[in-house]
Amino acid sequence: MGKYFPPTPDQIYETIKAVDTGRGVFLIIKNYSSDVMNFEMAKDMAELDEIKVRYIIVDDDIAVENSLYTQGRRGVAGTILMHKILGAAADQGADLDEIEQLAQNVNAHLKTLGVALNPASP
Numbered sequence: 821m822g823k824y825f826p827p828t829p830d831q832i833y834e835t836i837k838a839v840d841t842g843r844g845v846f847l848i849i850k851n852y853s854s855d856v857m858n859f860e861m862a863k864d865m866a867e868l869d870e871i872k873v874r875y876i877i878v879d880d881d882i883a884v885e886n887s888l889y890t891q892g893r894r895g896v897a898g899t900i901l902m903h904k905i906l907g908a909a910a911d912q913g914a915d916l917d918e919i920e921q922l923a924q925n926v927n928a929h930l931k932t933l934g935v936a937l938n939p940a941s942p
Contacts, residue, residue: 826854832862836871844872844916846923848902851879851894874916876923878902880930898930 827835836845845866849859856877863873880898902923909922 824852826852826858829858829861829865832859833865836862836866836873837869840866840871844874846906846910846916846919847873847875848899848906848923849875849877850896850899851877872916874920876902876920876927878927878930880927880932881934882931883933896934897932901930902926 832847836847839845847859847863849855859875863875866873878899879894881894881896905926906919906923909919914922
């Protein structure tokens with residue numbers, strides 16, 4: 821299994837600029853320290869260009885809620901549902917404030933549990 825390398829702040833920032841239509845951009849971030857750090861840096865860069873950016877940190881995995889090895893619950897499979905729900909709201913014309921409120925409501929009720937039949941590493 822290879823090591824995960826999150827997108828860099830510059831890559832995220834360029835993507836934010838590419839998708840912004842003037843109404844703002846909403847970021848869905850999985851709760852991994854490197855992802856959170858890089859997305860927050862990109863958000864700050866975009867705001868210097870006067871692009872409105874909001875975000876949610878998805879933390880749906882209840883299996884690791886009190887783990888010594890993670891920063892709270894991870895964002896995993898529930899992230900897909902967040903994309904679908906917020907994407908549908910955006911398609912129906914929801915503004916950034918409405919999407920942010922919806923994201924907070926969904927995240928508060930989003931719970932997943934990952935299981936494996938084999939260990940991830942030998």
